[in-house]
């Protein structure tokens with residue numbers, strides 16, 4: 591096994607056993623370990639506190655959450671547009687739900703879809719049933735204008751917000767938009783494997799049925815899967831939510847302390863640290879892949895891990911058997927995929943550690959400037 595570097599790319603903030611063990615007695619007393627039990631209901635309510643006008647369906651993970659949304663909507667043999675710059679799970683979800691994936695390009699500054707890139711896709715392929723918008727690296731940008739555009743075009747809107755659980759109450763979730771989060775151990779709100787579907791769409795009941803094998807009545811079932819979140823995961827998620835504001839604040843502080851020198855460097859693009867998201871990873875988009883390699887090699891030699899993420903792009907990486915459509919020009923999403931490197935963000939660290947990482951980053955930047 592390779593030797594672990596001093597600063598690993600992930601230092602999970604999974605809740606300690608003493609924070610969720612107290613729930614176990616009443617869990618065993620209830621005798622219900624899955625299928626929308628008491629802690630599933632409690633978790634849904636607590637997530638809904640972050641989204642006052644929406645309902646929540648806790649799920650086994652983000653991937654199955656997205657599959658369930660697409661099955662609930664029914665995308666079989668219909669086009670679903672998604673970014674070329676996302677994690678493989680987004681593409682897998684479309685394929686698993688029987689949709690026809692159609693890859694779009696992104697904005698050069700945000701790395702995300704825009705009305706322009708979606709419109710280009712519509713010009714080349716016609717209107718899709720659904721557009722999936724990936725909130726890259728968990729950033730929570732305003733998406734109202736895109737939502738209004740899609741509503742006007744009668745296109746449904748799914749937001750893959752895997753790492754984008756908000757740090758405060760979010761009043762901005764647009765009408766008819768459905769977001770899916772991941773509570774994977776690598777995320778700021780990380781508990782192992784889990785996720786949540788959140789939305790105020792009229793489709794939510796149908797989507798909940800899709801998470802439960804598609805059962806619509808005792809005699810019939812539609813397309814569906816098993817995306818139910820069991821009660822053990824729910825209690826870890828409840829404990830994680832209790833800790834989340836502290837963890838998110840610590841991660842934001844870590845980003846300011848460790849990566850200050852990156853913010854002051856004009857040559858690179860990164861995310862602004864505006865305090866509204868939880869930071870799972872800290873992305874840097876370099877001017878070229880060779881610069882990325884030089885930076886990464888130097889940082890690694892000094893003990894700081896990192897990783898390329900949303901790499902490879904969907905068009906370059908996917909070698910499965912589904913037919914994947916793509917717009918002619920994917921150059922911006924390819925640049926993001928090939929030139930982005932992610933550094934760790936920690937919720938637990940000492941002042942000395944954050945200072946050492948800041949120094950490693952500074953040294954690595956000197957190598958490439």
Ligand SMILES: Cc1ncc(COP(=O)(O)O)c(C=O)c1O
Nearest residue numbers: 651652653677679750752772774
């Ligand atoms: C954009 C995106 N979508 C989906 C996923 C998959 O989430 P999960 O592991 O909960 O299925 C990830 C995982 O990190 C992701 O980054």
